[in-house]
Amino acid sequence: SQQGEEDPQALSIQEGENATMNCSYKTSINNLQWYRQNSGRGLVHLILIRSNEREKHSGRLRVTLDTSKKSSSLLITASRAADTASYFCATDASQGGSEKLVFGKGTKLTVNP
Amino acid sequence: AAGVIQSPRHLIKEKRETATLKCYPIPRHDTVYWYQQGPGQDPQFLISFYEKMQSDKGSIPDRFSAQQFSDYHSELNMSSLELGDSALYFCASSTGGAYNEQFFGPGTRLTVL
Numbered sequence: 001s002q003q004g005e006e007d008p009q010a011l012s013i014q015e016g017e018n019a020t021m022n023c024s025y026k027t028s029i030n031n032l033q034w035y036r037q038n039s040g041r042g043l044v045h046l047i048l049i050r051s052n053e054r055e056k057h058s059g060r061l062r063v064t065l066d067t068s069k070k071s072s073s074l075l076i077t078a079s080r081a082a083d084t085a086s087y088f089c090a091t092d093a094s095q096g097g098s099e100k101l102v103f104g105k106g107t108k109l110t111v112n113p
Numbered sequence: 114a115a116g117v118i119q120s121p122r123h124l125i126k127e128k129r130e131t132a133t134l135k136c137y138p139i140p141r142h143d144t145v146y147w148y149q150q151g152p153g154q155d156p157q158f159l160i161s162f163y164e165k166m167q168s169d170k171g172s173i174p175d176r177f178s179a180q181q182f183s184d185y186h187s188e189l190n191m192s193s194l195e196l197g198d199s200a201l202y203f204c205a206s207s208t209g210g211a212y213n214e215q216f217f218g219p220g221t222r223l224t225v226l
Contacts, residue, residue, distance in 0.1 A: 031212055043156065043203060043217040050212055088155060090215075099207065100146060100169050101215060103155040 006089060006104040014112050019076045021107040023089030024069075030092050032065055032072050033101065036085045043088070046074075081113045115139055117206050117218035125224045126194050134189040134221045138206030144168070145187040146215060147179060150201040162187055163209055194225045 006023045013019055023032070034046040049056045049065045049072065056063045062075040076083055086108045090101040118137040126132050138145050144163045148156040158171035162181035173179075176194075181187045191198060201222050205215040 042219040100158040
């Protein structure tokens with residue numbers, strides 16, 4: 001079953017605005033990671049938040065994690081046209097030591113100049 | 114900094130042919146993961162290796178096999194290719210453990226005609 005679900009599926013904003021993407025998951029996790037993917041390109045690791053962390057910052061990125069609600073959010077502040085990409089959350093479905101990632105469906109972000 | 118290397122970047126094959134994808138992890142990373150991303154889909158876990166041993170297996174068809182070699186590079190072998198195998202194939206590497214980021218390669222785009 002799908003571990004991560006993201007919303008919105010698509011988001012269009014103007015440059016300078018903030019973008020918030022949400023991710024929900026179903027099972028317990030060790031960590032949650034966010035990735036960016038430009039169209040048809042590779043996955044770029046953005047940030048990892050551990051299950052015992054509630055908030056993490058990296059530059060213009062802010063990630064929150066609520067394990068009681070099994071949800072996470074990614075906030076991009078002061079967005080730029082170059083932020084246009086798909087953003088995926090991924091949770092580790094750790095069982096027996098495996099750290100394979102289960103990805104959400106992704107949010108397609110468009111930042112209009 | 115060194116990143117994950119995948120080769121080839123693009124591959125075109127006919128139905129029923131075979132394909133071999135290669136992955137060279139980041140130096141000192143001992144864990145390799147393979148993911149498949151169909152058009153417009155999220156990445157799906159295929160298989161992983163830790164210290165040259167298979168550590169987990171996902172939705173990988175029996176027509177596919179993989180291994181990790183003594184230098185930690187990994188190869189994904191795909192036989193009897195089908196049209197539905199057309200996808201982006203990503204390799205990721207990490208140092209293993211529940212709190213370690215997975216870093217992805219640029220992917221191999223396989224097209225089956």
